[in-house]
Amino acid sequence: xxxxxxxVRDLTIxxxxxxxxxxxxxxxxxxxDPGEIVCLVGESGSGKSVIAHATMGLLPKGLRAxxxxxxxxxxDVLAAGEARLRELRCTRMAMIFQEPMTALNPVxxxxxxxxxxxxxxxxxxPAERRAKVLAIVRAVHLPDPERMVASFPHxxxxxxxxxxxxAMALVLEPALLIADEPTTALDVTTQAQILALIRELMRAHxxxxxxxxxxxxxxxxxxxxxxxxxAGTLVELGPAREVLSAPRxxxxxxxxxxxxxxxxxxRDVVTAPVVVRAQGLSKTYAQxxxxxxxxxxxxxxxxxxxxxxxxxxxxxVGESGSGKxTVARCVARLVAPTGGRIVIGNTDFASISRHELHALRxxxxxxxxxxxxxxNPRRTVGAAIVEGPMNYGASSSEAHARARALMDxxxxxxxxxxxxxxxxxxxxxxxxxxARALAMEPDLLIADExxxxxxxxxxxxxxxxxxxxxxxLDLAMxxxxxxLRVAAQVxxxxxxxxxxxxxxxxxxxxxxxxxRDDYTKALxxxxxxRGYAFGxxxxxxxxxx
Amino acid sequence: MSATADALxxxxxxxxxxxxxxxxxxxxxxxxxxxxxxxxxLVVFCMGLAAPLLTPLDPGEINPVYRNKKPGTxxxxxxxxxxxxxxxxxxxxxxxxxxxxxRVVYGARASLTVxxxxxxxxxxxxxxxxxxxxxLRWLDxxxxxxxxxxxxxxxxxxxxxxxxxxxxxLVAVIVAIVVPEIPRVVRLVRSVVLSIREEPYVxxxxxxxxxxxxxxxxxVLPNTIAPLIVQATYIAASAILIEAILSFLGVGIPPQxxxxxxxxxxxxxxxxxxxxxxxxxGIFLALTVLAVNMLGDGLRDxxxxxxxxxx
Numbered sequence: 075x076x077x078x079x080x081x082v083r084d085l086t087i088x089x090x091x092x093x094x095x096x097x098x099x100x101x102x103x104x105x106x107d108p109g110e111i112v113c114l115v116g117e118s119g120s121g122k123s124v125i126a127h128a129t130m131g132l133l134p135k136g137l138r139a140x141x142x143x144x145x146x147x148x149x150d151v152l153a154a155g156e157a158r159l160r161e162l163r164c165t166r167m168a169m170i171f172q173e174p175m176t177a178l179n180p181v182x183x184x185x186x187x188x189x190x191x192x193x194x195x196x197x198x199x200p201a202e203r204r205a206k207v208l209a210i211v212r213a214v215h216l217p218d219p220e221r222m223v224a225s226f227p228h229x230x231x232x233x234x235x236x237x238x239x240x241a242m243a244l245v246l247e248p249a250l251l252i253a254d255e256p257t258t259a260l261d262v263t264t265q266a267q268i269l270a271l272i273r274e275l276m277r278a279h280x281x282x283x284x285x286x287x288x289x290x291x292x293x294x295x296x297x298x299x300x301x302x303x304x305a306g307t308l309v310e311l312g313p314a315r316e317v318l319s320a321p322r323x324x325x326x327x328x329x330x331x332x333x334x335x336x337x338x339x340x341r342d343v344v345t346a347p348v349v350v351r352a353q354g355l356s357k358t359y360a361q362x363x364x365x366x367x368x369x370x371x372x373x374x375x376x377x378x379x380x381x382x383x384x385x386x387x388x389x390x391v392g393e394s395g396s397g398k399x400t401v402a403r404c405v406a407r408l409v410a411p412t413g414g415r416i417v418i419g420n421t422d423f424a425s426i427s428r429h430e431l432h433a434l435r436x437x438x439x440x441x442x443x444x445x446x447x448x449x450n451p452r453r454t455v456g457a458a459i460v461e462g463p464m465n466y467g468a469s470s471s472e473a474h475a476r477a478r479a480l481m482d483x484x485x486x487x488x489x490x491x492x493x494x495x496x497x498x499x500x501x502x503x504x505x506x507x508x509a510r511a512l513a514m515e516p517d518l519l520i521a522d523e524x525x526x527x528x529x530x531x532x533x534x535x536x537x538x539x540x541x542x543x544x545x546x547l548d549l550a551m552x553x554x555x556x557x558l559r560v561a562a563q564v565x566x567x568x569x570x571x572x573x574x575x576x577x578x579x580x581x582x583x584x585x586x587x588x589x590r591d592d593y594t595k596a597l598x599x600x601x602x603x604r605g606y607a608f609g610x611x612x613x614x615x616x617x618x619x
Numbered sequence: 620m621s622a623t624a625d626a627l628x629x630x631x632x633x634x635x636x637x638x639x640x641x642x643x644x645x646x647x648x649x650x651x652x653x654x655x656x657x658x659x660x661l662v663v664f665c666m667g668l669a670a671p672l673l674t675p676l677d678p679g680e681i682n683p684v685y686r687n688k689k690p691g692t693x694x695x696x697x698x699x700x701x702x703x704x705x706x707x708x709x710x711x712x713x714x715x716x717x718x719x720x721x722r723v724v725y726g727a728r729a730s731l732t733v734x735x736x737x738x739x740x741x742x743x744x745x746x747x748x749x750x751x752x753x754x755l756r757w758l759d760x761x762x763x764x765x766x767x768x769x770x771x772x773x774x775x776x777x778x779x780x781x782x783x784x785x786x787x788x789l790v791a792v793i794v795a796i797v798v799p800e801i802p803r804v805v806r807l808v809r810s811v812v813l814s815i816r817e818e819p820y821v822x823x824x825x826x827x828x829x830x831x832x833x834x835x836x837x838x839v840l841p842n843t844i845a846p847l848i849v850q851a852t853y854i855a856a857s858a859i860l861i862e863a864i865l866s867f868l869g870v871g872i873p874p875q876x877x878x879x880x881x882x883x884x885x886x887x888x889x890x891x892x893x894x895x896x897x898x899x900x901g902i903f904l905a906l907t908v909l910a911v912n913m914l915g916d917g918l919r920d921x922x923x924x925x926x927x928x929x930x
Contacts, residue, residue, distance in 0.1 A: 432830070436827070448823055453837075453838075462828060466828060510827065514827055514828075
């Protein structure tokens with residue numbers, strides 16, 4: 075393995091005393107060859123980012139390499155001093171990060187930021203540097219390079235910013251590129267483009283790529299080889315095709331099975347009565363000066379219509395900025411829609427007065443995306459769950475009895491009602507949020523990206539829980555997600571939204587199987603790893619041979 | 620719509636930054652500036668409280684014979700029954716023969732009263748206005764423009780106006796200092812409320828039908844407490860200084876009540892000959908303000924997690 079760009083041998087990184095385990099990473103060995111993409115996969119806390127940062131010499135204070143080597147073309151970077159590391163970065167190894175907005179300096183033009191790399195590491199003249207900057211910006215397929223180098227980061231889109239980051243990383247043609255979740259913050263169509271770009275540049279320059287991700291779809295799309303990490307140890311290492319189709323380790327198998335399949339589950343058509351009907355729903359945000367004069371208006375949602383029947387799950391899928399969350403917030407009446415109707419029972423939820431709204435609020439409940447922020451950190455879990463029923467006149471003992479029953483329903487210990495949110499994990503908190511919503515005995519439960527912040531194994535459990543609750547309580551559910559895989563598994567019908575409008579609405583089999591709208595087609599084509607069977611299909615395929 | 624954001628997350632953050640962390644009191648007592656600041660303040664507070672025990676002399680008693688004596692001068696007092704007692708003027712006497720030590724000790728009362736009263740009143744009023752203004756969007760621009768106006772009133776001119784309207788006294792001084800302090804508290808509370816109201820847990824509370832007043836008290840108010848405690852200490856420090864300035868200028872508390880400000884005002888004319896009249900109250904004033912500010916800095920470092928991380 076002398077030709078490897080990166081040769082990590084028995085790497086061990088110690089955590090500070092008092093952490094939940096002794097080593098962030100223990101005894102990890104793998105190699106990255108030139109012109110090869112190795113994916114480090116793992117759930118949060120598996121130590122995959124720590125390995126990347128250790129290789130770059132960017133370990134945060136408190137973490138230190140306790141053993142092993144990380145050989146960059148034969149030179150141990152763990153033993154290198156700060157001056158040597160500075161020389162190596164960008165010239166021999168480079169890194170791109172998850173969030174391109176925070177990784178770029180907001181007050182410096184993009185061209186100047188790339189130029190800085192050249193000015194630091196080369197003796198080129200300003201004219202030569204400028205030519206090189208324009209060349210690399212062209213190489214990452216940014217339109218109008220002259221304008222791009224003169225722009226500030228905030229003037230570019232997320233995908234364009236990530237391209238600038240890649241240009242900056244590759245301008246000196248390093249032997250090793252470390253990509254730390256570079257597409258996690260991007261929309262699925264942008265993600266597909268960035269993945270294709272990384273692959274193209276890797277081929278053209280023979281760069282070795284260490285690609286860190288939690289997403290098996292991305293792995294299927296880009297990896298040559300895969301290393302699966304679990305709690306700091308390497309559980310499986312092998313060619314991508316083998317690991318994905320015939321995982322040897324139980325943990326890998328569990329992870330792959332937890333990835334929802336893109337093939338929709340067969341579902342019977344729901345014929346129960348309609349619970350919620352949205353007609354021509356729209357929300358326009360108008361920016362006003364403090365005297366009240368409107369400056370300009372943004373239509374976050376326009377003319378959105380759908381209906382949800384009892385026991386049915388309707389999904390709204392779309393990329394960021396498509397208006398899907400705005401629709402959810404309008405239906406929950408957290409914001410007042412500016413047009414259209416939301417009919418629940420016999421009342422138009424969109425236009426009732428404040429007083430009537432209070433009485434009807436309990437019929438629609440919402441579970442939010444971020445489990446760390448949707449519970450008040452200063453109040454116990456029990457207080458959070460009983461708050462709603464007690465607002466509507468339940469006695470304390472009634473409400474607490476109900477809270478205990480609900481904790482049982484969401485598979486949490488009813489005895490832990492007097493604990494605080496920080497004592498629970500992300501998945502557990504999301505269960506608590508579900509219990510809080512159910513305490514109101516709603517007709518409609520809205521899940522606004524409710525599983526997006528969770529690890530894939532936890533996500534699978536929460537999705538199963540939501541499905542079970544929907545069946546047991548015969549709930550109507552509005553499921554907002556950017557993840558097509560999740561939508562394929564939980565929804566009966568889906569609405570595809572872009573730029574505030576619904577472009578396609580139909581049963582999940584129709585929309586996923588035979589999309590009519592061009593945008594839906596593009597969205598489905600961009601879904602990473604669609605060539606692989608994940609989830610239940612993976613289980614069946616694994617069982618067959 | 621980002622999925623798992625685990626930049627370097629070895630373990631998901633066990634506690635969000637605003638959570639009440641265990642052992643707040645212990646961490647406070649370990650912070651040196653909190654400890655020293657609180658200790659000095661406690662001494663000054665006890666001094667004001669126990670003033671009659673610390674000196675046998677009346678701070679207002681004029682003695683024409685013992686005018687402008689240097690610190691350490693002894694005086695023999697003959698009581699009606701013929702017994703003699705010797706008192707030492709540790710800090711000398713002023714131009715009316717009053718004992719400076721007695722006046723400084725009693726003067727602590729006025730300073731601390733003004734400091735505490737201004738802090739409490741301005742925080743209470745500012746908190747109420749800030750909560751409402753931050754939460755009710757339609758009210759916000761109106762309230763904030765009024766606050767901008769109030770902020771433009773200088774405390775000293777307001778005090779002069781109030782004193783000329785009524786009589787000089789403790790109440791007038793407190794009102795004069797409170798009024799311009801309120802907008803500062805309102806702005807602080809409002810900024811906290813504006814960020815908290817966007818938190819999903821506040822929206823979740825709205826969704827379960829919690830009415831606005833309860834929502835403010837239960838979910839928003841607790842988050843404003845830590846920054847307010849810190850702000851209150853700074854207000855107290857500046858109030859003590861402004862009171863001294865007002866008394867020094869003669870528009871504050873009347874001269875028969877000793878305050879550090881008017882002791883200094885009294886000694887101003889003979890400063891070059893008898894500097895002790897200004898020196899001793901000045902030292903106490905500086906120490907007290909320093910102590911309050913140290914306490915405030917220490918509280919900010921321990922209660923505000925952002926400052927802690929930077930340290």
